[in-house]
Amino acid sequence: MRTTPTGDRSESERGSAVDVYDPASAEQLTASQRFDVVPSQARAREKLARALTMQAVVYGLPSVYQYASMCAQCAPAENGSNWKLGEFAHGRAIAGPGYQAFRVPNVDTLYSNAWLDLTDGPVCIELPDFGGRYYTLNFLDAYSNASNISARTHPGLRRFLVATPGWNGPVPAGFTLFRVATPLMWILMRIQVFDADDLPEVHRLQDSVTLHRPGDTRRPWPVVTQEQVEVSAEAFLTALDTSLRVNGVPIRDAAYVGQFRTLGVGSHRGGPVRSDAAIRRGAEAGFRDAMELLAQSRPLLGRPIGTGWTQVLDKGAHGDNFLARAVMNFVGLGANVVEENCSYNTYVDAHGAALDGSAGATYRIEMSVPPPAEAFWSITVYEADTGWLHDAPGARHSVGTATNIAHRRDDPWFITIGASAPANSDVWLPCPPKRFFLVLRIYQPGVDALTGRWTPPPVLPSVGPTFAQRDR
Template sequence: MGPLGYDTNDLPQVGRSASDDILPAAQASRASWIEALGVQATIYATPAVLQYAQMSEQVLRPGAPGRMASFAHERIPAGPEFQAFRAPNVDTLYSNAWVRLGEEPAELRLPDFGGRYFTVQVVDAYSNSINISARTFGSAAARYWLVPPGWSQEAPDDVAVVRVATTIIWLLLRIQVLDGDLDVVHELQDQVGLTGGEPGDDLGVVVGADEVEEDWRAFFRAFDAVLRLNSFPYDEWVHVRQFRGLELLGPRPWDPDVLDPATAGALERSFATAQSLLRSSRPQLGVATGTGWTRVLDKGAHGHNFLARAVMNHVGLGANVAEENTSFNTHVDSTGQLLAGRNGPYSLEFAERPPQTAFWSVTLYHAETGRLHANSAHRHALGSAALGDEGSARLVISHTDPGTANWLPCPEGEFYLILRIYSPGQEVVAGSWLPAPVRRGAGASDRL
């Protein structure tokens, strides 16, 4: 026994109940209990439901542009109109594929990327991530088998086996754009192959991305579908089993029409409470660095930190593990005031460039929506591609054009910044390198 608890596997007096937990009989007490469970369920399920909704829109709904087990390639960098998920980067081209694993592996084939940065992020149904990249497997042409839970066969010698945790997985490919060489990136995208996996015609529940953030009924329908398709980690059984009190994972798919009015009202209130909680918790995401920035140490690998996991995915889906892409977020300036164009201009100084072996960038997003800011310069980020990798650098962040090449346009209202460092140096991963605070004024003279 210790501070982390004890193992119950060999303890006969500690076991699983054969029945669901009880629910209070009194209507008011029952509604209070359901409301408490509903908040927990919404927080737990948010990453899975948001991903499921994205899959629905991309490959399941009637007229969807894609299909299961097939890559859909973005041919231009993300812009303000990008809707697939919040807070996209603008340094790479994205490619998406959704795979429903059966009893056999799915095969992924990648070309030789040479020295160009790439990563295939393999994301399970609950947003846990691993990567196929130069860091993990090298950049030469290769074949990979994505194998389902319980698979125990032998793979050919020339195939790398990648084990995944859930039946439904999301493959998110990023390929770096160098000096606008989109044609080269398109050729690499077209050489990516994917075979195997099961069709998605019988998945049944189809929901929209906006719908699951606005309608509690759509949210819980999707959560029930996720649980039925993927189950859940064994060590989260005691947490998830509570949600049977919400009629999830019952003998039939979840149906809000069979709920009594008190239960339905409690779930509706719990969903609204959880959404408000997620929005208000965004600035707390990550560990404070003391410079106004926060650093998410466990993105893509949150473990049992369900609130942090939910907030991370509420900010933007598909967050990479820190070893692949360390990111820093800030909503505030050096005085702790929220960033807003009406209070600018601002400057961000780099006495030395972020240590990395690939590249880095600072990207700006609307605080409320997580979307890129439309502006006359068509510029959404600045980093090593524009500023180089050596010496100092200064970014000027303002709503109006200061007439300098290092201008990062912002809206008049509130915004936030993400500093992404791809293939980060060890000092970044370890936390000994930190970005400077965002300061009011345009630089040393505080004048434009």
């Protein structure tokens, strides 16, 4: 057997005991000219559909959830009208109590969303001068793989031509070519905001980001809702079929995705799922199996670091880990790569008890070395049962280097967390009088954060042993 040398293996093959080869270099594999076999017995068809649908959901969930999100933001009110493609929808307010666009929002940046369709060619983007302010345009392809235009990735550059790999036209003078993987791209823009007084300047910067989009954005795409794709195999597979037809699939995934033609996904003639009762039953069962699997896999996204905190792993960089990719997007869309935003969360104090602001409980975080950040860092409080921000005194939902707290950047931080203001504390972070959790975000993290040489210290309760004391 002719094998690919170990050094030439793709990321997905590293660590595998199975050698790989290119079938195009041999004469044993030829393409079939017919549709794959479908069992004649109804029970067998149901089992086949159940297995295939479970795989289709795990593989396709990022595409489907992003497609549903695009429908919610861009679909026209009437069929045949233009979709709102190639234009930004700007969030104008800092997230606070009642903000429910999505759970666990940061309060460090304002969000803007745009959806691009590059089927007919590239799109030009022009940026203002952000000065020293943090910003990023987070590009997510149809499979939630993330890339960025930011001060980290493109310092000093402000004009970009966004194009797919198959486009080979001329790049206008003064523009930088920025390649993306799929025709449908989601841009999640984040611009740093310091406080309410800073909002007019951030609004000016948002409005100064320009997209030059095609004039005709009418599309024959079906419209689905997030609620539908979360409960219905039929809606999920309809959205997946549309996304695959528009975006295509990575070449190394083609054979895997080709199995889904039996479900009517990606087939020229359509599959039997629309008319065969046995396959419909199997598809619904496989859909439920997949959703149960994803829900049970949520705890595996993070890596406990031994102080009560969990580090979120592989954000926006998934490779061929289809299950991890699906779980990440099942929890929430729009995850960026760790090089742009490294994050940790904790629901417990230093001895493993739930963080709870009731009955006057207080906590303390003692950071002799603050988080290593090239941009800035923040710690934010959220209600444990909802993921929303609580009604904090003075709208103080976070502390960190970008908040208006008299504190030198590299000095030690001693943070008191409690429902009521302490008599004496360097920094007070209000919490709700109920269970809560904390998220630490490091924007453009330094090397020590990326390598794990720096980790957040435990959240110390007002009474009780620390993690280290408990484990002795």
